[in-house]
Each structure stands twice: as C-alpha cells, then as structure tokens.
Amino acid sequence: SSELTQPPSVSVSPGQTARITCSGEVLPKKFVYWYQQKSGQAPVLVIYEDNKRPSGIPERFSGSSSGTVATLTISGAQVGDEADYYCYSTDIGVDHPFGGGTKLTVL
Amino acid sequence: EVHLVQSGAEVKKPGEALTISCKVSGYTFTNYWINWVRQMPGKGLELMGRIDPSDSYSKYSPSFEGHVTISTDKSINTAYLQWNSLKASDTGIYYCTRVESSGSYGEYFQHWGQGTLVTVLS
Numbered sequence: 001s002s003e004l005t006q007p008p009s010v011s012v013s014p015g016q017t018a019r020i021t022c023s024g025e026v027l028p029k030k031f032v033y034w035y036q037q038k039s040g041q042a043p044v045l046v047i048y049e050d051n052k053r054p055s056g057i058p059e060r061f062s063g064s065s066s067g068t069v070a071t072l073t074i075s076g077a078q079v080g081d082e083a084d085y086y087c088y089s090t091d092i093g094v095d096h097p098f099g100g101g102t103k104l105t106v107l
Numbered sequence: 108e109v110h111l112v113q114s115g116a117e118v119k120k121p122g123e124a125l126t127i128s129c130k131v132s133g134y135t136f137t138n139y140w141i142n143w144v145r146q147m148p149g150k151g152l153e154l155m156g157r158i159d160p161s162d163s164y165s166k167y168s169p170s171f172e173g174h175v176t177i178s179t180d181k182s183i184n185t186a187y188l189q190w191n192s193l194k195a196s197d198t199g200i201y202y203c204t205r206v207e208s209s210g211s212y213g214e215y216f217q218h219w220g221q222g223t224l225v226t227v228l229s
Contacts, residue, residue: 031213035152042202042219043152049209054217086152089213095169101151 004087004099011105018074020102022087025068026094032070033088034063036081037101043086047072077106109133111203111220118226119193126189127223129203136184137161140206142216143177143188147199157206158186193227200224 004024012018022032034047045054047063050070060075070089074081082104090097114128129141143155156167160179167175176189186203201223204216 029212031209031215033213033215035216037152042222043216044219045215045217048207048215048217049213084151088215090154097154098152 003094003096004089006085006087006099006102008100009103009105011107012077014079014106015076018077018081018104018106020072020074020085020087020104022070022072022089022099023068024089024099026089026091027065027068027070030089030091032063032065034061034072035086035088036083037086038083046085074104077104079106082106109205109218111205111218113201113203113220113223116224116226118228121195121227121229122192123227124189124191125193125225126187127201127225129186129188129220131184131186131205134205136179136181141177141179141186142204142206143175143186144202144204144216145171145199146202146222147196150199155188155201160186193225195227195229197225198227 004022006022031049035043036046037043046057046061050065051063062073064071084101086101087099110132112130137160140157140159142157145153145155155171156177158165158177165177178187203220205218207215
C-alpha cells in the first residue's frame, strides 16, 4: 500500500476549481511532486518542490503543502485536464513513494 | 533536447526471460540516475528501482528486489530492466525516467520514456 494517501476520485464542472489532496507523514520533511497521467500516456510532471511549475505547465496548476497534507489545485479546470494525478514524496525507509492516484473528472 | 526512448512491446510466456531497454539522448548519461517505474493494468505507479550509470550502482524497492535486475551500458547510453523468469503478474507498462535531485529534500522525474508494455500469457 502507498504511504501517501489520495482520494480515489475528484469530480468538478468545467471552470470550477479542482483540489486533490495527498497526505503522509513524510510531507513535513520532504518536498511533494505531482504527476498528471492522461489515458494511454506516460506521466507528466506538473508540480515540483511543493509549488513550482515546470516550463509549459499552465498557470492554472498550483501546489501547496502544509504539515502532513499537500494539495494540487487546478483553477478553472478544463475537460482536457481529465487525468489520473499522482503525488510523490520519498525518504529513507519509504517503500511506496507514489500516492495511490486520484482520477479527476471534469464534466 | 532530452529523450528517453524505450524498446517495443513484448509478449512472453511465464518462466521466460526478458530484457527491455531505455536509450537516452540529449544529455550526459552518467550525470543522472535512471529509475524504472511499473504500472500494472488499471493500477497506479510503483517505483521499482534505480541505477547510477556512472558506476552501475543500483538499488531496488523491497517489492522488486531479487526479481528484476537493472543495468546500463555507458557505451550506448542505454539502461536495461531484466527478468530471468517472468510471471503473469509482471504484466504491465514499464517506464524509465531520469532522476532530478532537489538536494536532500526530494527528487523528481521530468523526463520519462514512452513506456514498454510487457504481457505475460500462458
């Protein structure tokens, strides 16, 4: 099982704000990273080091982390943002650094 | 531009051996660790293990230790994932990734291969 816990699914209407949480004991000590995986594609990094966006990732993607909970926020979610989202954080002794994944539905 | 290009899909029988590859370009191969990540059908991402191409030091997640071997060939900028005896439960998509460091606070994977589908059928 994962040592990072995510809700299995989140559903929003287009234009609404989607928030996906990730909780784990490692989060106060280490950065969290977020990956987006669209159906049939390789994962894509959308947030690194808690709240930084790689080049090419839209500004509507943002991240935060406080205590044992990290949050990926998608402001004004679009149908094209439908995907599975995974958080990642690791430390010595963490055997399962990926969260279980959250399926985002935008409809 | 950084590229990680993986070998093509494989269909194997239980007990057979298999090696899949990940050829990198666009950067100095020995400067970054390479990870392998498994995704079983309909499931999430699992970190299998990683290798430092500069000296071939590898380490594995407990779930995969002893069942797979990760290696590299520096002369052709390629990393490998090898099974000596496949099981039906090895069916899945396997991704290689380049490991970027956030110092002592974490690591991340900005560059991924396209994935290799491995199907193990009796």
